[in-house]
Amino acid sequence: MGKAYLSIENLGVTFGHGAGASEVLRGVELQVDKGEFVSIIGHSGCGKSTLLNVVAGLVPASTGAVILDREAVSAPGPERAVVFQNHSLLPWLSVRENVQLAVDKVFGGKKSAAERREWTLHNLELVKMTHAKDKRPSEISGGMKQRVGIARALAMQPKVLLLDEPFGALDALTRAHLQDSVMEIQATLNNTVLMVTHDVDEAVLLSDRIVMMTNGPRATIGQVRPVDLARPRDRLAVAENGSYVHARAAVIEFLYTRRAA
Amino acid sequence: MTYPKPDFAEAAPVAVPAGASPPATASAAQAAPAAPKGPGAAGLARQAKAVAAAVLPPALTVLVILAVWQGVCGDSYDGLPSPSRIWLESKELIVDPFYDRGGVDKGLFWHVLTSLKRVALGFSISAVCGIGLGVLIGANRWAHRGLDPIFQVLRTVPPLAWLPISLAAFHEANPSALFVIFVTSIWPIIINTAVGVRNIPEDYRNVARVLRLSPIEYFFKILLPATTPYIFTGLRIGVGMSWLAIVASEMLLGGVGVGFFIWDQYNASRISDIVVALAWVGLTGFALDRIVALLGRIVSRGNAAS
Numbered sequence: 001m002g003k004a005y006l007s008i009e010n011l012g013v014t015f016g017h018g019a020g021a022s023e024v025l026r027g028v029e030l031q032v033d034k035g036e037f038v039s040i041i042g043h044s045g046c047g048k049s050t051l052l053n054v055v056a057g058l059v060p061a062s063t064g065a066v067i068l069d070r071e072a073v074s075a076p077g078p079e080r081a082v083v084f085q086n087h088s089l090l091p092w093l094s095v096r097e098n099v100q101l102a103v104d105k106v107f108g109g110k111k112s113a114a115e116r117r118e119w120t121l122h123n124l125e126l127v128k129m130t131h132a133k134d135k136r137p138s139e140i141s142g143g144m145k146q147r148v149g150i151a152r153a154l155a156m157q158p159k160v161l162l163l164d165e166p167f168g169a170l171d172a173l174t175r176a177h178l179q180d181s182v183m184e185i186q187a188t189l190n191n192t193v194l195m196v197t198h199d200v201d202e203a204v205l206l207s208d209r210i211v212m213m214t215n216g217p218r219a220t221i222g223q224v225r226p227v228d229l230a231r232p233r234d235r236l237a238v239a240e241n242g243s244y245v246h247a248r249a250a251v252i253e254f255l256y257t258r259r260a261a
Numbered sequence: 262m263t264y265p266k267p268d269f270a271e272a273a274p275v276a277v278p279a280g281a282s283p284p285a286t287a288s289a290a291q292a293a294p295a296a297p298k299g300p301g302a303a304g305l306a307r308q309a310k311a312v313a314a315a316v317l318p319p320a321l322t323v324l325v326i327l328a329v330w331q332g333v334c335g336d337s338y339d340g341l342p343s344p345s346r347i348w349l350e351s352k353e354l355i356v357d358p359f360y361d362r363g364g365v366d367k368g369l370f371w372h373v374l375t376s377l378k379r380v381a382l383g384f385s386i387s388a389v390c391g392i393g394l395g396v397l398i399g400a401n402r403w404a405h406r407g408l409d410p411i412f413q414v415l416r417t418v419p420p421l422a423w424l425p426i427s428l429a430a431f432h433e434a435n436p437s438a439l440f441v442i443f444v445t446s447i448w449p450i451i452i453n454t455a456v457g458v459r460n461i462p463e464d465y466r467n468v469a470r471v472l473r474l475s476p477i478e479y480f481f482k483i484l485l486p487a488t489t490p491y492i493f494t495g496l497r498i499g500v501g502m503s504w505l506a507i508v509a510s511e512m513l514l515g516g517v518g519v520g521f522f523i524w525d526q527y528n529a530s531r532i533s534d535i536v537v538a539l540a541w542v543g544l545t546g547f548a549l550d551r552i553v554a555l556l557g558r559i560v561s562r563g564n565a566a567s
């Protein structure tokens with residue numbers, strides 16, 4: 001039948017009841033293959049986070065369904081790890097303990113304590129945060145916190161990694177560094193990734209496909225644009241590439257001229 | 262969410278600097294161990310300066326107050342005794358807090374100790390119950406709706422108003438005193454804990470949900486650490502209030518304790534002794550406050566900032 005790994009089918013989300021009800025999403029259809037990197041882009045408030053949260057299981061779908069690896073999503077779980085916009089590390093735990101908490105919970109019965117410690121450090125290594133493993137979140141920079149958040153999510157070995165504007169609060173330079181890190185990690189681990197972003201360049205650089213959402217209320221997917229660029233991608237070399245320029249132009253065109261779809 | 266903070270600013274103004282001071286004091290504490298690393302003499306000099314800056318101004322203030330007091334009261338033998346007369350009349354009480362001639366004729370240390378034991382017991386019970394109830398009304402909407410209005414009413418009842426009821430219920434001085442401490446100190450603990458629980462960031466809850474933490478894991482790994490600063494604000498207000506309550510209720514209950522001592526000396530017209538006892542009460546209350554604040558800082562280290 002060849003069904004996609006992650007499948008969002010006729011998804012609708014309505015918050016509230018009766019007169020106060022607001023329909024945020026309607027008829028969202030999206031298929032994501034295993035190992036694919038898909039970005040969701042759209043204007044502020046259109047419902048991108050809501051869409052991601054439904055996939056995460058944090059927000060219930062009002063209509064339709066999300067199916068991951070042939071199972072319907074009904075509740076949050078570690079196989080759909082989320083990197084939240086504001087890192088959401090627990091401030092009373094050190095960097096290592098933050099990741100360890102997830103590792104212990106997810107692999108509690110499957111790995112020995114030593115293996116779990118090893119796995120925690122391995123994931124911190126992956127995001128280049130081993131040097132600060134004993135620091136508390138308040139003692140590290142915003143970019144480092146976001147790295148730790150990514151390490152925590154990766155450590156759960158999720159089937160799909162959900163990123164909600166993971167770099168939104170960072171300066172351009174830090175942002176570029178983290179984007180490179182994410183590309184590197186994705187090249188090694190071949191994760192399936194769904195990422196919400198505001199940034200057109202980020203979307204084009206990182207994604208295999210870009211999902212463009214119409215404005216709310218009742219937002220839905222307006223257009224899907226594949227990005228035909230070989231990996232690994234180098235941000236400098238790629239900027240001159242025709243596919244990159246075209247994809248970028250298409251996204252901008254969608255966002256700024258066809259906003260009221 | 263209309264009730265929380267302003268209430269406590271009124272109930273105990275001490276609590277407001279309490280919330281604000283930990284970061285400052287914490288950084289001072291971090292700076293202190295760093296000092297000896299530098300050139301020894303300079304570091305020492307700097308520390309001495311810091312100590313002097315903290316100790317000298319209050320010491321000077323005390324001296325000025327004593328001098329004014331002495332000047333106003335002079336050597337007259339009625340009314341408020343002057344500092345020099347207090348020294349003459351209550352010298353034994355001041356220099357030897359540890360004497361014990363049996364009965365109630367003991368040094369102030371023993372009286373304060375008795376009161377402190379009562380506070381320790383009553384306050385422990387109210388801390389446990391208060392945190393438990395606070396978590397309940399913070400986490401459960403219906404518990405909040407049902408209990409919060411009642412708590413808001415009960416917490417305005419003055420401690421001593423509970424005493425007759427308490428005596429009627431328990432018939433004995435000691436459990437009555439414990440009950441008064443309990444009922445005085447539990448409200449700020451409940452209300453602050455509840456506010457803390459309601460203020461747990463949505464993000465932490467989402468992390469817990471993604472990890473599928475069980476309710477018990479959630480309680481110990483997320484809720485309790487996230488709420489610790491609030492709990493300690495409540496505990497700090499609570500311990501101060503229970504110290505107020507115990508001294509007052511002992512005056513009425515009799516038997517032992519520093520409150521009783523004050524009343525006893527009043528009946529014996531030994532005003533000098535009362536002044537000495539007041540100094541003890543004040544210093545002990547201050548120490549209690551600082552101890553709870555310190556505990557809070559140790560327990561929630563690194564917790565306040567995110």
Ligand SMILES: Nc1ncnc2c1ncn2[C@@H]1O[C@H](COP(=O)(O)OP(=O)(O)OP(=O)(O)O)[C@@H](O)[C@H]1O
Pocket residue numbers: 015016022024042043044045046047048049050051216
């Ligand atoms: N729990 C909720 N209850 C009611 N309305 C909600 C809820 N969550 C989101 N909304 C509404 O749904 C709409 C979409 O919100 P969402 O956070 O998904 O937007 P977004 O595209 O992620 O925006 P941004 O780019 O600013 O993050 C908004 O109008 C918001 O007010």
Ligand SMILES: [Mg+2]
Pocket residue numbers: 048049050
């Ligand atoms: Mg959003």
